[in-house]
Amino acid sequence: MKKREYSPYEENAKAFHDELLESEIEAVNLARKKASKREWAKYTEKIIHIIFLLLGLITVGCVLLITVYLVISGIPAIREIGLVDFLFGKEWASTAFEPKYGILPFILTSIYGTAGAIVIGVPVGFLTAVYLSKLASKKVKSVMQSAVSLLAGIPSVVYGLVGMLVLVPGIRKIFDVPDGASLFAAIIVLAIMILPSIIKMTITALDAVPREYEDASLALGATPIETYFKVSVPAAKSGIAASVVLGVGRAIGEAMAVMMVAGNVPNMPDSLFQSVRFLTTAVSSEMAYSSGLQRQALFSIALVLFLFIMLINATLNFFLKREKE
Amino acid sequence: MKKMITMMIVGVLAISMLAGCGKEKGSVTTDGSTSMEKVIGALGEAFQNDTGISFTYNPTGSGSGIKAVQEGRCDIGLSSRDLKAEEKEAGLSGTVLAYDGIAIIINPENPVSDLSLETIAKIYTGEITNWSEVGGNDAEIVLIGREAGSGTRDGFESITDTEDACKYRQELTSTGDVITTVSQNPGAIGYASVASVKDSVKAVTVDGVAATEENIKNGSYVVQRPFVLVTKTDTPLSDAALKFFTYITSADANEIISAAGVVPAN
Numbered sequence: 367m368k369k370r371e372y373s374p375y376e377e378n379a380k381a382f383h384d385e386l387l388e389s390e391i392e393a394v395n396l397a398r399k400k401a402s403k404r405e406w407a408k409y410t411e412k413i414i415h416i417i418f419l420l421l422g423l424i425t426v427g428c429v430l431l432i433t434v435y436l437v438i439s440g441i442p443a444i445r446e447i448g449l450v451d452f453l454f455g456k457e458w459a460s461t462a463f464e465p466k467y468g469i470l471p472f473i474l475t476s477i478y479g480t481a482g483a484i485v486i487g488v489p490v491g492f493l494t495a496v497y498l499s500k501l502a503s504k505k506v507k508s509v510m511q512s513a514v515s516l517l518a519g520i521p522s523v524v525y526g527l528v529g530m531l532v533l534v535p536g537i538r539k540i541f542d543v544p545d546g547a548s549l550f551a552a553i554i555v556l557a558i559m560i561l562p563s564i565i566k567m568t569i570t571a572l573d574a575v576p577r578e579y580e581d582a583s584l585a586l587g588a589t590p591i592e593t594y595f596k597v598s599v600p601a602a603k604s605g606i607a608a609s610v611v612l613g614v615g616r617a618i619g620e621a622m623a624v625m626m627v628a629g630n631v632p633n634m635p636d637s638l639f640q641s642v643r644f645l646t647t648a649v650s651s652e653m654a655y656s657s658g659l660q661r662q663a664l665f666s667i668a669l670v671l672f673l674f675i676m677l678i679n680a681t682l683n684f685f686l687k688r689e690k691e
Numbered sequence: 692m693k694k695m696i697t698m699m700i701v702g703v704l705a706i707s708m709l710a711g712c713g714k715e716k717g718s719v720t721t722d723g724s725t726s727m728e729k730v731i732g733a734l735g736e737a738f739q740n741d742t743g744i745s746f747t748y749n750p751t752g753s754g755s756g757i758k759a760v761q762e763g764r765c766d767i768g769l770s771s772r773d774l775k776a777e778e779k780e781a782g783l784s785g786t787v788l789a790y791d792g793i794a795i796i797i798n799p800e801n802p803v804s805d806l807s808l809e810t811i812a813k814i815y816t817g818e819i820t821n822w823s824e825v826g827g828n829d830a831e832i833v834l835i836g837r838e839a840g841s842g843t844r845d846g847f848e849s850i851t852d853t854e855d856a857c858k859y860r861q862e863l864t865s866t867g868d869v870i871t872t873v874s875q876n877p878g879a880i881g882y883a884s885v886a887s888v889k890d891s892v893k894a895v896t897v898d899g900v901a902a903t904e905e906n907i908k909n910g911s912y913v914v915q916r917p918f919v920l921v922t923k924t925d926t927p928l929s930d931a932a933l934k935f936f937t938y939i940t941s942a943d944a945n946e947i948i949s950a951a952g953v954v955p956a957n
Contacts, residue, residue: 461839462855530868535875544831544878545860626868629861630838641860651864655725655840657750 433672440669443467443662452666458632458643460652460660467663469670475635475642476674479549479624480617483556487617488610490557491564495609498565499572500594511569518562526626529555534627543639547629550638555623560613567612571605572598608685615678619671621646645671717931722749723756723769726842727918730789730951731769734939737947741938744931757783760921766932768921771846785919788939789953792885792907792915793847794894796870800877803827805896808913812851814880817858822878833860835872835881847882850914866952882914884952907954918953 444452447467455468494514498507529551537546575598583593599606621644629641630651643651649664649671656664719738721731728750735746751759753770757778760768774785795811797803803826806814813819814832823829836859837844843866848854863869866883873881874891881892885902888894894902897914906912920936922928928936938944945955 459839459855461845530871531875534872538876545833545876547861547872625864630864631859631862641862643862651838651862652840654864655728655838655842657725657840660840 436665436669436672439662439665441666443659443666444669446659447663447666452663453670456634458648460656460663465660467659469645469648469667471632471634472643472645472648472667473670475549475628476618476645476671478635479552479556479628479642479644480614482549482553483560483617484610484613486553487557487560487564487613491561491609491613492568492606494561495565495568495572496594496599499569500590500598514562514565517558518566522559522620522623523626525555525559526623529623529627537639541639545629545641547627547641548639549628549635549642551627552624552642552644553638555627556617556620559620559623560616563612563616564609567609568602568606571602571609574605575601604685604688608682611678611682611685615675615682618674618678619646621650625651645674717929718745718747719767719929719932719935720747720749720765721756721767721769722751722759722765723921724753724771724842724918725750725840726771726791726845727769727788728842730918730948730953733947733951734944735935737944738935738938742934744934746935757921760923763923763926766922766929767936770919770921771842771916772849773917773919774921782924783921784924785921786936786940787917787956788920789918789948789955790907790915791842791846791918791953792902792904792912793843793850793882794885794888794902795880795882795897795914796873796888796892796894797880798873798875798877799891799893801827801893803895804893805899807898808851811897811914812853815851815853815857828877830878833876833879834858835861835863835869835879837866837869837882838862838864843882843884846916847914850916885954886949886952904954908956917956 447455452467452469453473454470455466456470457466457468458471459466494510498510502510530547533551533554534546537543537548537551539546541550579597579601580593583597584590588596624644625647628644628647630643630647631641632643632648633640635642645667649668652660653664719735721735728748731748735748738744739746748769749756749759749765753772756765756768757770757774758768759765761781761783768783770785771791774783779785795806801822803822806825810819810825814825815834815836819825820832821829822832834857836847836857839862841864848857861872863872866887869881869883870887870889870892873879885894885904885907888902896902897912900906900912902912902914907915920940922936927933939948940957942957945957948955
C-alpha cells in the first residue's frame with residue numbers, strides 16, 4: 367500500500383493527538399492503579415476483618431464447647447440419680463457398695479462458705495477502699511495499692527499452703543478443737559482471697575464520683591467522713607455492689623486453696639469447725655480416679671457450679687449496666 | 692454463617708480428639724484393679740515406648756478384671772487381691788507383680804508406737820476415739836484419709852475391713868498432703884504408701900512388725916496386698932501379651948515399679 371503524505375499541519379495535529387492519547391492512557395492507567403489499590407485495600411480490610419472475627423469466634427466457640435460439653439456429660443447422671451435425689455440428697459458416698467449421690471452438703475457448704483467470706487471480706491475490703499480512695503495520702507495510697515495488686519497475683523495454691531501450715535494448726539490451738547481443717551478455715555482463706563477484687567473495684571467506683579458532689583456537701587458544713595459515707599458511697603453504690611458480686615464469683619469458684627484447708631469430708635455443714643466439701647472440691651478431689659456413674663455425677667456437680675457462676679455473672683452484668691446508666 | 696463457623700470449629704476440635712488412635716504391631720489389653728492404675732500405667736507406657744506395641748488398660752476393678760480374663764475379653768487381668776481357690780480351679784493363675792505396702796503414720800510427738808490391725812480398724816470406724824485408749828496421751832484421734840476412689844484408700848479399707856465405715860476427719864487428695872497434715876497435728880493418724888513415708892511423720896509398727904520392704908515381701912507386715920497379674924493357665928498368651936508379661940516381671944521393670952510407690956516382687 368502506498369504511504370500517504372501528511373501535510374505539516376496534519377503532522378502537527380497527529381502529534382498533538384498522540385500526546386493527548388498518551389496522557390489519556392496514562393490517566394486511565396493511573397485511575398486503574400488507584401482503583402486496584404482501593405480494591406486491594408478493600409480486600410485487606412475484609413481479610414483483617416475475617417481474622418478478627420475468627421479470633422473472636424474462638425472465644426465464643428470455647429464457651430459454647432464447654433457449655434455443650436458440660437450439659438451433655440452432666441445430664442445423664444442427673445437423669446439416672448433423679449434431680450431431687452441429686453440436688454437434695456444429704457449423703458454422698460460415691461464409691462460405697464451402695465453408692466449415694468446427694469450433693470446438698472456441697473451446695474450448702476459452697477453457699478455458707480461464700481457467705482462467710484463475704485461477711486468477713488466485704489467490710490474489710492470496703493473500708494480499706496474508702497480509706498485508700500478518700501483519706502490516704504498519695505504515698506500511702508500507692509504503697510497499699512501495689513500491695514493489694516500483689517495479693518491479687520498470689521496463686522491460690524500458695525494461699526492453700528499457707529492456710530494448711532499456719533491457719534489450720536492455728537485454729538486447732540486457738541479454738542482447742544481436735545483438727546483445724548474446717549469450714550471456718552476455708553472462710554478465712556476465701557475472705558482474704560476476695561479482698562483484692564473488692565478493694566480494687568470499690569476504689570474505681572469511689573474515684574469516679576464527681577468531685578463537685580463532695581465539695582457541695584463539704585460546703586454545706588458536713589464533715590469529710592459524713593461526706594464520704596453519705597454522699598460518695600451512695601453515689602458509687604452500683605460499683606460497690608458489683609465488687610461484692612465479683613467477690614462472690616471468685617469465692618464460689620475457688621478450688622485449690624479450699625481443698626487444702628477444708629478437710630474435704632462430705633459432711634453437712636452443721637458447724638463452723640466441721641470438715642466440709644465444696645462444690646469445686648467435690649469435682650476436683652474425686653475426678654482423678656473416678657469412673658462410670660461417679661464420674662458422670664462429678665460432671666453434674668460441675669454443671670450445677672456452672673449454673674451458679676452464670677447466675678452470679680448475670681447479677682454482675684445487671685449492676686455494671688446500672689452503673690453505666 | 693456465624694453458626695456455620697462455630698459448628699466448624701467445634702467439628703475440628705472434636706476430630707482432633709480422635710487423632711492418635713490406630714494400632715500396629717499387635718496389642719496388649721489389660722483389665723482390672725483401679726488401684727494398679729499408677730503402676731500398670733507407668734509400665735505400659737515404658738513398654739509402648741520400647742517396643743511400639745500398643746497397650747490398653749481398662750480400670751474396672753479386680754473382680755471384673757478376673758472375669759474379663761476368664762471370658763477372654765482381655766490378655767491379662769489385674770487384681771489387687773490374691774486369687775481365690777475357686778478362681779484357680781476355674782483355670783486361672785496369678786503372678787504377683789508387686790506388693791502394695793501401706794504405712795500407718797502418726798505425728799512424731801505421739802508416744803504410741805505399735806498398733807494391732809484390729810485396733811487400727813476400731814480407730815478408723817470410730818470405736819476408739821481417744822489416744823489414751825491405746826496407750827497414748829489424752830487427745831482426740833484425728834483420722835486423716837484419702838479421697839474416694841484412691842487406690843491407697845481402697846487398699847487400706849479392704850485390708851482393715853473397714854470399707855465405707857471410716858469416719859474421716861479429713862479426706863485429702865495426695866499422699867504428700869496426708870503426710871504434711873499428720874506432721875502438723877499431734878493427734879492425727881493417717882495412711883500412705885510405704886515408699887513415700889518421710890521423716891516428718893512416724894510409721895507405727897503393726898502387730899510389732901515394722902513397715903519395711905523386706906517385711907512386706909515376706910508377708911509379716913500385714914497392712915499390704917499383692918498386685919496380681921491374672922492369666923489363663925491352659926491358654927498361652929499372644930506374642931505381644933507374652934512380651935509384655937516378661938517385660939514387666941523382669942528385674943529391669945523394678946525401677947518403674949518402685950517409682951510407682953509399690954514394692955516389686957521379682
